[in-house]
Amino acid sequence: MNEDNSVSDDLKRQAAMFYNSTERERIQEPRKHKTSWRFWEQRRLVVALLAFFGFFNVYALRVNLSVAVVAMTEPMEVALENGTIVYVPEFDWSYQTKGLVLSSFFYGYIITQLPGGWLAAKIGGNRMFAIGVGATSLLTLFTPPLAHTSTALLIAVRVMEGLFEGVTYPCIHAVWSRWAPSEERARLATFAFSGSYVGTVVAMPISSTLTHYTGWPGIFYVFGILGLVWTTIWWLVVKESPEKDPHITASELKYIQESRGALAVEGTQIRHPWKAMLTSGPVWAIVMAHFSENWGFYTLLTFLPTFMQDVFKFQTSQTGWLSAVPYLAMAVVLQVAGHMADWLLKMEILSRTNIRKLFNCGAFLAQTIFMVAAAYAPSVSGCVVCLTIAVGLGGFAWSGFSVNHLDIAPPHASVLMGLSNTIATLPGIISPPLAGSIVTDRTAEQWRIVFFISSAIYLLGAIIYGVFCSGNKQPWVVEVDSDASFDTDGASVTTARGYDNKAMDRSSEM
Template sequence: MDAQKNQKKRPALGIEPRERSQEYEATWCFWRRRRLIVALLAFFGFFNVYALRVNLSVAVVAMTERVETKLDNGTVVLIPEFDWSPKTKGLVLSSFFYGYLITQLPGGWLAAKIGGNRMFAIGIGATSLLTLFTPPLAHTSTSLLIAVRVVEGLFEGVTYPCIHAVWSRWAPAGERARLATFAFSGSYAGTVVSMPLCSLLAHYTGWPGIFYVFGIMGLVWTTIWWLVVKESPEKDPLISPSELKYIQDSRGTQAIEGSKIRHPWRAILTSGPVWAIVMAHFSENWGFYTLLTFLPTFMQDVFKFKTSQTGWVSAVPYLAMAIVLQVAGHLADWLLQKGVLSRTNIRKLFNCGAFLAQTIFMIAASYATSVAGCLVCLTIAVGLGGFAWSGFSVNHLDIAPPHASVLMGLSNTIATLPGIISPPLAGSIVTGKTAEEWRVVFFISSAIYLLGAIIYGIFCSGEKQPWVVEAETEPSFDTDGASVTTARGYDNKAMDHSEM
């Protein structure tokens, strides 16, 4: 009996140091955890996504600015390099979104088929390459500039759906919120950094330098991502057996070959939880795009801000969003791991709570009588969106992991519409540049936030939907005999005995 007791104790004694070592590595040696490397590179990927998106917004100021030009007769006059009308300038700036809208669903479908990691790299890499050609094309023809921005939008449109295809394979169930929100926060960090950096580049190198610097940065990132990030942890030769097993066990070992995935479109399009996500994504983007487009103008009209002062004001909400995203993602996963709330209730609490607070602070901002008060209210309203993103933006992975990329494509397609609808609607309302007119714009955003909270609160689910199983395939075996792909996923038996 004593010998049997000793035999039972040995494995426990042997496992304990490894568990402690793994916990230590998670804290200090993040580079040994491959999923964290994926998250870090995804962060810089979205950093590039938004840097490449907003670069023209800054460059266009320098492109249309009046500069001293010496004519052939020796006369010095002030004329812009590109003498665009307001209509032409608006078309140039909005052309990106027309391409961006088209490829959301196709991008999600392709990501599920050929791998989210590849499509993510292709999307950013192609956009970066086209960015390098922007200056010569702009000098050649305004039509060519508009065309290249549309094509850039086509390629960038695949990025958000693609990253969910990556997380459906790489993210353990208990870490979805923190990994996804950390990656998404790169978007806002990219905006905060790139806007002032673009201004510096325009001043010291001329506006073409903006496109050359960010284009090269994007291509460097693309190369690193392509070499390092694999489609799934099963295909990563550098992942440890213990991390592989942890990911497989935690996510439900779902990793079906992309070519075998069949998306149940009827079930998807008639699913209440799916449309709850779509409405939440639409609501969050409506308020966000309204402020993204009109915050400087609002501060100028209502508080008589000088144009030179609006740049830093525009960056503050993005900074708040980037910070809150980190806190919200970790908090959501912590509540889930501790069993404080169910996954469904966590998603509802974070999303609906954020929307209700945003409703209040948007209205408060419209009635603020001081710059400081207004800026605080708007920063809180935008920043609280980080909690909403820890709700709806990872919800696709909760309800249908194999189809998360196409679900993100669906929700992001509809969530792109506010970027097209909101600016002209606000422009038609604010004709006299009065505080009362701006109040109407803010009330519309608040109403949409409130509607999003109601619909999401009623129809949201954090559980895997029954129609997901119907989309999976029959069991099939890999040729090496070491692993098996089943209808429920990928079970790598060869790794079980190596390390826990």
């Protein structure tokens, strides 16, 4: 009888071994067919790609009025009842009114930076990002009828667009705090941010084309609809964290969790140490760097076409294309810089702190030099080359300060981005009127003063960041350990909420 039981046990063990072997082959089989171009199998790359198009929409929605306002205030041919032809603008705005309409966006934008970061940490960065872009897109659709009704209503809707769009930058850091592996933060974040510059460059000519064929209202309708389409896709595809994504593979989830470390599953459990954050040297190093980079960016974004006209006597049509060149360079350099920073970190050539300092301070020092060189450039080609290098090198700075929030305080990164972007929005409000008060006679000498100010701020930013920057998690960081767990075979994933991700049964290599 004992022999029968022994034989039976052996048969059971053999059957179990055969079953387990078969299951392992079934689970691992997809790995044999894995190819590198199937990026959608790596969900963090899907998040990065959709974030790229999200920021593309963010800036397209922001700059559309800059093109539309030209058509709105351009004299139009009107036939009077007696047959006389006169030229009257559709919106007869003074210079001051036009400036108020264009700047009204920033008055809303600056208000919601910190609240947006706080809400993102509470309810999820993915949701707030979608709400920010979606609400801005919806309001954009109402812009033409409101503009025809009242200039005051147009200004009001632009302020509201700024309020909703102000949450986008802080929110994306809440997303990366959960989705980005430690050694991929720079490349994922900078790839997403580059959508802003691509959106700026692409939206301008598309807006001009739409104005020509559909009239200026078409700009707002097309970009508003595109924004709503993106919002729907993002809401359906991107989850708050990899633990909640039913399509993520076990190996990618394990990789993200091990690299990222423990994070709170419930956002409402996060408590921000405000006093420690606001008195932290590394935090203010990021703030100063963000402020410095945006000062140069907003100065050139606002006045580069005017500078070209005043100093080199370029026509408006020519300056539009030349003004786009530096931002194309910025979009390209962002990709290169992000991969370089992560490669240096992976190869352990430099510490995280020194990588951030090298990329940020090196870029700022070079921008200081090339901004001064542009001011003294004897020809338009030399000036464009210098400005393209100066703006393009800002891509390296973004691999320094823009991801540094995630280095020093991952759970609080969205709030810290809200803080730094609040202060970094001030140049968009201060720089244009300051430059306008300096350049009264439109001479090259007066423009040089504007460039000197930008260079000095870059230099100051490099010094402060070089002294106080840190790439290490700060001692004041408050983390709530989640009890998210996963088995090494990738059979299932269980989080603190009891979520069972059955998609883990389809495990494949990253």
